Amino acid sequence: MSDKNVIPYKIYLEESEMPESWYNVRADMKNKPAPLLNPGTREPMTAEELSGVFCEELVAQELDNEHPYIAIPQEIRDFYKMYRPSPLVRAYCLEERLQTPAKIYYKFEGNNTSGSHKLNSAIAQAYYAKKQGLKGVTTETGAGQWGTALSMACSYFELDCKVYMVKVSYEQKPFRREVMRTYGASVTPSPSMTTEIGKKILAEHPGTTGSLGCAISEAVEVAVTNPGYRYVLGSVLNQVLLHQSVIGLETKAALDKYNIKPDLIIGCAGGGSNLGGLIAPFVGEKLRGEADYQIIAVEPASCPSFTRGTYAYDFCDTGMICPLAKMYTLGSSYIPAPNHAGGLRYHGMSPVLSQLYDDGLMEARSVRQTDVFEAAEQFARVEGILPAPESSHAIRVAIDEALKCKETGEEKTIVFGLTGTGYFDLVAYEKFHNGEMENYIPTDEEIAESIAKLPKMD
């Protein structure tokens, strides 16, 4: 009997089967992720210190290495029901085109207006801000997916939302900006004259087009100097991985429903929130010795923090005003070459994933940009979804692995995370079609140079 008679193209959970709690993988980790350090004292950041910047309940989640399950508040579960459960899709058409014996599944997070998984954490962070009685939140955005997700979440809870958008993106991506405005957010190109740090940077570099590091600095300044505001962040942090565990929990529930056991789980990794969320319950089983899975993080060759970085304490931002985090990093002074997967252009990596990687619980692979777009196009043509460049990193490795199965005859079950859609990335697709896309791979010297500038920890 063909799989098609048993397993649908898209597995949707019932509302009653959706997760009621997030899963906190840190509770099952023997080696906990290293704590955030105060950049001045080099001592672990206390809840009190963190509460000046983040909402109280989110600080508690950030520091919680003990509780494996944290209940999802009803208000957030109601919002999740608007766009979740996301489908776990069996890629029958891709399998047929590849003529592979592998069985390929992907968890598709792009069916919401933010276009990605970012909404899973944005709504949680907005909820806790509302609950704390705040007026609003501030954040930065580069490519704009996170800013869009946060705008949607704030609109739902009627919170003010101030987004600092890297100036070059603000100008080149006016459509992302308009989506955020539709949701009532104020979007300011960064650097701006609305903050002290922005004025300082503009005075020193009048023609600058901005950077994520600068936008973070502005957003944090606004949060800490305006009563009733806090700063929120879309990746890297432990709390964000916690919220994103809804991806993995749904995936596991959908697989279990049809008695499917994956051999291989693949996800793209920038700050690590999508991958961390997708693999959380599976890594939990590995940590508890209940099951084994091969897990692969995929990163761009232009920004290879896992595969060519070092595991050390580093600044999370280029402005060096944020706490120090122990993570795989290329050094906070590393400037990734322009590539079209804005969501993967981060010098570091989630501390949780960094520890799991260091402990050998997952692997990492880096891929070249043109190979990524080739996979994206192949996927789009048979599966009908135009994938985001970020997500297409995972597609590339999923296809590579499926083709290996074709050679060996292995019927592996492959699951990958399709984090989002590429509707706002068509400039990149255009470059690819016109043969104008470049592959940038940093030299060993470049990486050594920025790693040499890591903060001294003695």
Added chain:
Amino acid sequence: MSDKNVIPYKIYLEESEMPESWYNVRADMKNKPAPLLNPGTREPMTAEELSGVFCEELVAQELDNEHPYIAIPQEIRDFYKMYRPSPLVRAYCLEERLQTPAKIYYKFEGNNTSGSHKLNSAIAQAYYAKKQGLKGVTTETGAGQWGTALSMACSYFELDCKVYMVKVSYEQKPFRREVMRTYGASVTPSPSMTTEIGKKILAEHPGTTGSLGCAISEAVEVAVTNPGYRYVLGSVLNQVLLHQSVIGLETKAALDKYNIKPDLIIGCAGGGSNLGGLIAPFVGEKLRGEADYQIIAVEPASCPSFTRGTYAYDFCDTGMICPLAKMYTLGSSYIPAPNHAGGLRYHGMSPVLSQLYDDGLMEARSVRQTDVFEAAEQFARVEGILPAPESSHAIRVAIDEALKCKETGEEKTIVFGLTGTGYFDLVAYEKFHNGEMENYIPTDEEIAESIAKLPKMD
């Protein structure tokens, strides 16, 4: 017991509950839609005449006024499974925001890369072209939704796809063009030097930015002069409404599953394919005397074919090379003012819907553009989906009707069609946010002038 405990936010049918046949409402119509006429002889177009332009099986479907059910070939049903069933969503959040006792549902067709319902017919038309052994198909596209859908469908069946895109859209909407290129389609700005009619138009009007009528003429010329090619069209035709009945059949199955009987069904209408598909099974029940529903077609005040047009034979294209259709029309020489719902800027209306409207089986209402965008933004903020401007016409009337219920206390059940997403319409949203959007309403004289130019039928 609250509805939320019984009816989920999103009703998804199981694959086994998806329609196996399309429903042909013409079979149940006492007054059949008037036949297409040969523009030369004024005699009904024969199958043979139509087969020079359209695929054979599609011609049969075009002319079939008898069979109520037409089986959906397995290959098309397999493709449908990639992005269907589409969810029937209960708009709990919108209801709460409006504080209405009405129960609002929408059938959301935007969760595929074409961004709209157009894919439902594109895949059918591509399938029959492939089955006939053709090399490829040609078509025109304005805003680009239909061209995108057809590109996706052709890519799936490995058919060549030549799209003539109105030049002004080609230049202003490069992203739509890139999506089509991702799917392997060739996209030519129209008018072009690739056709005789294009050369002629360019010689006469060197600076023209093109029109839908011109693009149709080029696409038809290429189809009839290249062996192995046929022309395909995304709306208006009987065959397209047939394919789109999958929307209504799924909607009805989802409602029946929870014993929900709608009072009011609302859809936007340009050429009529979405509305015709959505209402087909419900109109069928009306025609057979089994049930009654209020049905409202919503059109832009700038292009009010139902509400201010006349029911008469007219040309389907501005170039006057296509067959004559009897329909509600503003006259083929009517040039709608620039408005941002490109999909609704058509001078005529589906002959099937025109007949139903003339027989009093449905109503029509026209709405102003700024009121439409106000509804779009209100909807986006609480339901999390950024709607296409076209679809937002239906949202406007759904909200108006829900607010009426608030006044009267009636608990009406309202179902509307949410045909697509607005990711490629952000220039329009920007104009709305900036207060630069205009409402254009034609004068009676303007309409009388183009109606006076209707072909004489004596």
